[in-house]
Amino acid sequence: MATAVAAVLESARNLQFREFPIPEVSDDDAVMEVEASGLCGTDYEQYLGGLSFGDGMPIIPGHEIIGRITRIGAAAVKRWGVDVGDRVTVEPIIPCGVCEGCIEGAFTRCQSGLGYGMYRGTGTAPSLWGGYATHVYLHPRALIHKLPEDIPTNVTTLINPLSNAIRWIYEVGGVGLGSTVVIAGPGQRGLLAAAAAKKAGAKTIIVTGTTTDGSRLDLARNLGATTTINIDEEDPVTRVTEVTDGGMADIVLDVSAGAMTPILQGIDMLRRGGRLVLAGLKSGNKLNDVPIDQVVLREIELRGVVSGGYQSTELAIGMIRESAETLAPLCTHVFALRDVTNAVRTLGREITDGTDAVHITLTSDMDQCSESLIR
Ligand SMILES: [Zn+2]
Ligand SMILES: [Zn+2]
Numbered sequence: 001m002a003t004a005v006a007a008v009l010e011s012a013r014n015l016q017f018r019e020f021p022i023p024e025v026s027d028d029d030a031v032m033e034v035e036a037s038g039l040c041g042t043d044y045e046q047y048l049g050g051l052s053f054g055d056g057m058p059i060i061p062g063h064e065i066i067g068r069i070t071r072i073g074a075a076a077v078k079r080w081g082v083d084v085g086d087r088v089t090v091e092p093i094i095p096c097g098v099c100e101g102c103i104e105g106a107f108t109r110c111q112s113g114l115g116y117g118m119y120r121g122t123g124t125a126p127s128l129w130g131g132y133a134t135h136v137y138l139h140p141r142a143l144i145h146k147l148p149e150d151i152p153t154n155v156t157t158l159i160n161p162l163s164n165a166i167r168w169i170y171e172v173g174g175v176g177l178g179s180t181v182v183i184a185g186p187g188q189r190g191l192l193a194a195a196a197a198k199k200a201g202a203k204t205i206i207v208t209g210t211t212t213d214g215s216r217l218d219l220a221r222n223l224g225a226t227t228t229i230n231i232d233e234e235d236p237v238t239r240v241t242e243v244t245d246g247g248m249a250d251i252v253l254d255v256s257a258g259a260m261t262p263i264l265q266g267i268d269m270l271r272r273g274g275r276l277v278l279a280g281l282k283s284g285n286k287l288n289d290v291p292i293d294q295v296v297l298r299e300i301e302l303r304g305v306v307s308g309g310y311q312s313t314e315l316a317i318g319m320i321r322e323s324a325e326t327l328a329p330l331c332t333h334v335f336a337l338r339d340v341t342n343a344v345r346t347l348g349r350e351i352t353d354g355t356d357a358v359h360i361t362l363t364s365d366m367d368q369c370s371e372s373l374i375r
Helices: 041-047 074-080 159-172 188-200 211-223 236-243 261-269 292-297 310-330 337-347
Strands: 003-011 014-021 030-039 064-072 087-090 135-138 144-146 180-184 204-209 227-230 249-254 270-278 301-304 331-336 359-363
Touching (some): 003 337, 030 159, 064 074, 064 135, 144 310, 159 310, 188 211, 211 310, 337 359
Antiparallel strands (some): 030 135
16 A cells, blocks of 8 residues: 655654555545645744644644545536646645534634644644645545646745735735835735735835844845835834835735734834734733723724635746746745754744845655755
8 A cells, every 4th residue: 555654743843753554545635746835933842742633743744735636536627627637736734624614715714723834733634734745635625726837846836825915915905006015024914915016016014123133034025025124223113114214114024923012013114004923923922001992093994814725826937837936035944854853943943054044945755865056
C-alpha cells in the first residue's frame, strides 16, 4: 500500500515524522500530493501548543497548502472542475454548508470544526488533514481553487496570506480609488496588505513599524507604501495628520501582534466615519482605554476579521499571476519537510540564518535539503 509521510505535532514543540496509508477515494473526494505549505504566525502558535480549537494534538499542521490532485472521484471532478494532475490550493476551512454563517455566504464564521492544519487530528480518519505532509485528503465539502502552472512554489504559497490581506483591505476595509490607508505592523500580512491597497487604487498608503522593522519598511515602499513611519522615532498620529493634510485615514488596518497602542492610535488616525479593521491577535489581552466617546461622536466603525474567503482567494491568485516578480522579495526562506522544525523555529525567530524571515515556504520534499532564499 502506498504511504504518505507527515510531520505530526505530537505535543508542544514536538514534531515527529509518521507514515499513513494514502486513502482510496470514493466518487466524492480526492487526494492531493502536497507541493508546499506557507507558514504564518498561527503555525508558530500551534507549535508552542497555543491553539485552543480543533481536536488538539496529535495533529498534522499546515493550513496554507498547494499541491496536485493525484486521486479523484468522478463526482468530485464535476463539482470542483479539476482532475488528476491539476495544481490546486484548498481553503483552510471546510464549511458545513448549513449553518447561519455558511448560508449567509460567510464561511469564515462556520463552526463545523472541519478543515486543514488546525482542526482535525490524526485520530480522525483518514488522518491526512494537514500540509506538513506529502499528501492531503480532500473532503467532499472542501473548497478547491485551480492554480496557474507558471508561478514558482515559494510565491504561490503567498496565496493564503494575500487572500487574507485582500479581504481585510478591499472586501471588508472598502479600500478603493483614492483611499487613504494606514497599516500597523509590517509583517507578512501587513506588507501584503500594502500591495493589496495599491492594487485596489489607494492614493495614500502608510505603513508603520519599529526600528527593528527597517528592512520590512523598505519592502513596504517597494510594494506600494507611499509613506512609512518608524514609531520609535516619530509620533504616528502626528505624522498621519501631516501626510494627509489633516484629512486623516479612511481605513486603519491593525495587523500587529500583541501590541495595543496601534488600536488606540488607529482611532485617532481615522477621519469621521472611518473604519478600524482589527486582524492582529493580542494573546488574550484586553484593552481598557478605548475612547468610546470618540468612537460614538466620530462614528468610527470597529470590525474584527479572521481570514480570507473564497472570492479573495480567487483575487489573490489573479494578483500573484500578475505581480509574481513584485511579490517575490517577500519570499525569504524555503525549507524542505525534513527540516520542518527548523522552519517553524525560524518563523518564531528562535533561530536565524542572519536574514529576516518574512515569508517561509515548507516544501513537501523529504529527500532534499533546505535552501534559504536570501534577497
Ligand atoms: Zn496562515
Ligand atoms: Zn457552516
